[in-house]
Amino acid sequence: MRFEYLIGIRYLRSRRRERFVSLIAIISLAGVTLGTFVLTLALSMMSGFQEDLRARLLAFTPQVTVERADAGVWNPASLQRRIAAIPGVTAVAPFVSSQVMVVAGTGSTAPSYISGGILRGVVADHNAVLTELRNTLTGGSLEALATTHPVTITEQGKPRVVELPGAIVGKTLAFDLGLKIGDPIVLISPSSLGAGGLGGPRLRRFVISGFFHSGMYEFDSSLIFVSLKAGRALLADDPQLETGLELKLADMFDAPRVSREIRAIAGPGFKVSDWTHTDAPLFSALSLEKFTYFIVLLLIVLVAAFNIIATLVMVVMERRREIAILRAMGARAGSIAAIFLCEGAILGVVGTALGVGSGFIASFLIGKYHLIKLPADMFMVSYVPVRLYAMNFILVALAAIALCVAAALYPALKARSLSPVEVIRYE
Structure with a gap:
């Protein structure tokens, strides 16, 4: 394993004087998990409604x-x-x-x-x-x-x-x-x-x-x-x-x-x-609605991404001396940036895995056992239909991880630009 990954994992671990930073990291992880969970569940339900409506229309058309x-x-x-x-x-x-x-x-x-x-x-x-x-x-x-x-x-x-x-x-x-x-x-x-x-x-x-x-x-x-x-x-x-x-x-x-x-x-x-x-106008409207839900719910992940920015910026400030020592020992600026990109990727991958996994399980159970009931006299179905499509889960996972890695760019560039001479002089 490259040393950037090892150091990135070590920086995310809690130490007594850094518990506040670790708490924010946990909140960021929970935000990514919640966002991807809600997003996958909503897309599965929207796909279910879309497929159910298509089936009902084509039953008589x-x-x-x-x-x-x-x-x-x-x-x-x-x-x-x-x-x-x-x-x-x-x-x-x-x-x-x-x-x-x-x-x-x-x-x-x-x-x-x-x-x-x-x-x-x-x-x-x-x-x-x-x-x-x-x-x-x-x-x-x-x-x-x-x-x-x-x-x-x-x-x-x-x-x-x-x-x-x-x-x-x-x-x-x-x-x-x-x-x-x-x-x-x-x-x-x-x-x-x-x-x-x-x-x-x-x-x-x-x-x-x-x-x-x-x-x-x-x-x-x-x-x-x-x-x-x-x-x-x-x-x-x-x-x-x-x-x-x-x-x-x-x-x-x-x-x-x-x-x-x-x-x-x-x-x-x-x-x-x-x-x-x-029926093109109807299904186009449904597709647009599904895309709108995707964008709106992706904002939950975006909020978590801002927490990741705050977390990693504080990690950079806490680890300034260690970063300077690594640079003095010969670590390249790109390797320093990679450490914090790895941290963002770790938070994104772990949070996405938890969120998408729990979203898949929840969608499967809701679809199989019809856990969410609807009044049949008001809706065209008596329960919430669910369809599990691999592309929905892949799209959510890629979007969430990309946002988390993008959120780590600013802290990574900030760490990369630190001057080891200046840091060691004033530390």
Whole structure:
């Protein structure tokens, strides 16, 4: 071991007349430990929230969508086969989507509740979205979308039994409209009005066959899933009908590459979009928020770094005579500076190791046992999600050690500039 390290370690040890200096060194070490602990824990939680939000969004948002650029006729089956052959594509299915009005209740009297919604007509047996939708069901089943159900309705005071297609709605929308499984609803497509607004809207009855709860208010309060056949029947006269294909990929981050290949296959008559573009503002904001947290919490380490400066400056003043003797014995000025840089590095490495290590353990325990609970009615999750990424811990460790070494620069330069002749003369 080089003598600079040995002397640096020796200078950090406590002696009776230097206990105050050692106390400040301990406080500095504790500051680095606390700062890196909080920083690693916060980054793990932010990563968890970011990943959880991405998963919830993509559960109801196709990773890649192919839609018509106009209202022209197209052959989805032919394009679907070609898209399915693209490497990385695991599922392709057609869908219809449109804004609708939801009317709760049937009969000749005025309905009690009306709300807006977004209709999604999907293929019930192999649709890419339904894999995730199944995991969020709180009542009913997906299989009910593919069949019709007998429902008794009353019109002009006379009850009659009709066969209605099923619909799965969000839990929030169901609560707002007072719906339960088996209740009939009416969906109205306002965009199917005739030219000049004189035509009547197209409407159709459905029966509630299930509820889902994604934890995202935007989805739970508006989405209505029906079968592709029933959706097309409702929107058949809609000239603005957006019929397209939605894809699920083996790797969600491969969406830009798949989109480029689809554009080359489909040609200019289609609009291809992927989640990295449609949700880019949201995820950019989350990344910026995560970076802001990193900078703010890094200030804790910066405060500890200032304590390191104070500690090492006092060590330089206490050890002036010893430094002068080392210089007189032939030690180079660079070696003297290295002694105090080593002290800063030692405080940084030890404090960072303790902080990052304890942060990793705390993050692991919080993520595994869901130790921090959240009110589910206020947040989209019932506990704080945590994701452990090695890059987060490496980034925190490098930043903390770099700050501690940088904090030792001024004391090191001050020790380097001491004149051994002047010090020995006045000591």
